[in-house]
Amino acid sequence: MTSSSSETPIWYAIADVERDTGLSKDTLRVWERRYGFPMPARDALGERQYDGQQLIRLRHIRRLIDAGHRPGRVVALSLEELVALNTQTQGEQIQPKTERAEAASMSAGGSLSAVVMERWMQMLRSQDAHGLRQALAQAVMERGLARMVIECVAPMNVLVGQSWLEGRLAVYEEHLYTEIVQSVMRQALGQMAQAHAPKPPRILLTTLPGEVHGLGLLMAECFMVLEGCHTIPLGVQTPLPDIVTATATSGADIVALGFTASQNPREVRAALEQLRERLPPQVEIWAGGQCPVLYKPQRGRLPGAPPVFWPMGRLEDIQAGVARWRALGRAEVPA
Incomplete structure (x- = not known):
């Protein structure tokens, strides 16, 4: 949701930031006074306004705090430092399970290639709901439901989540992805329920x-x-x-x-x-x-x-x- 210098910047009210990150308005105000971040602008009525870069930083901060880091250590860090620390934290906590899941996927036939994942991401960015739904349905037919979930949905979830975290995917695009995936899986579940x-x-x-x-x-x-x-x-x-x-x-x-x-x-x-x-x-x-x-x-x-x-x-x-x-x-x- 970032924008170039030729575009009108997108601003978020404090209520928008609270809904997006789960950080309360009081917390945002306290951090502003205590750590010097975030640094909101003010609109004509004096209300706080946050730009896209601050929103992305706050998303990373929230994720790090949930992982056990103290606010005093992470709130004042730059975006680059937050990304590096977030990557390290994810590696320590999630990588062992990811490696096992990847090994299981490879033994069953392999996860999605980067090319296919990027093609699906392009469908998502262009709002091609029909195309993405068809691609997922085809994956169910070719791989079966279990392999489709592990080899297709799981890695796409990671890519979509990371893209949203870094501001490369809008909230409505993430919601569209979720709705499409859920509809395909529910259809498959309905067919299985009728069979057994x-x-x-x-x-x-x-x-x-x-x-x-x-x-x-x-x-x-x-x-x-x-x-x-x-x-x-x-x-x-x-x-x-x-x-x-x-x-x-x-x-x-x-x-x-x-x-x-x-x-x-x-x-x-x-x-x-x-x-x-x-x-x-x-x-x-x-x-x-x-x-x-x-x-x-x-x-x-x-x-x-x-x-x-x-x-x-x-x-x-x-x-x-x-x-x-x-x-x-x-x-x-x-x-």
Whole structure:
């Protein structure tokens, strides 16, 4: 969303920045006084106005803070320093899982080439929704749903997310991509549901309040349906009491939650512990996504006690999780 010198600059109100980054207005004002950044201009009414470069810096700052960095260390850094630190942080936290996913993809036939990914990105930038939808549908036919999700959707998610973070992709373009991918995967799921009757476990899928991203959850549902599971998708941002009620009403055996790196790690752990206390002990909690706190040791549990939640670091972990659950003999699984 950057612009050249010949174009009219795009300005964002403080409310726009708050919605985009998740940083509160009070936080932005405090940083302005304490660290000298951001440095908003003022409109004719004296209201703060932020340019595109400041918005991009704030996105990087938010991601670093979510990864555990202190504001005093990162707020005053230049964009180049933030990008370098963000790249280092992502390498430390995500690269091991990425390498395993890439190895699995290569053994199954290989991820998308850079040429194909760039072609799909051009479709997205030109608003060619039909072309991108057709390309994704063709990938499902050629690779199957599981390989399409791992080899096509997963790397495209990374590219689209990074392009948005760096200001090379507008918010509406990211939303268009998400809608197209979701429509293709839901169509594939609908076809599978007609072909096979679901079996246990019954898995309820949702996110907690504050987590508005549901694409990763839908990707996980694809793998659950491929394992023959009965899925109950609630969408995003379901309050804890409603999750508990829905679990009881639906008879769910597992509650699967999705998290992105933008969520506060302490709040994520606290919410998972609260949910564990409210759910029956036989109902498992599965938690997946890019929030680093999910993959840290769960301390404070009694010896032999089950975990608060089962971390799902990769989509491929779902198959093992379903097999483990079924091996416990909690439900009769038809042959």
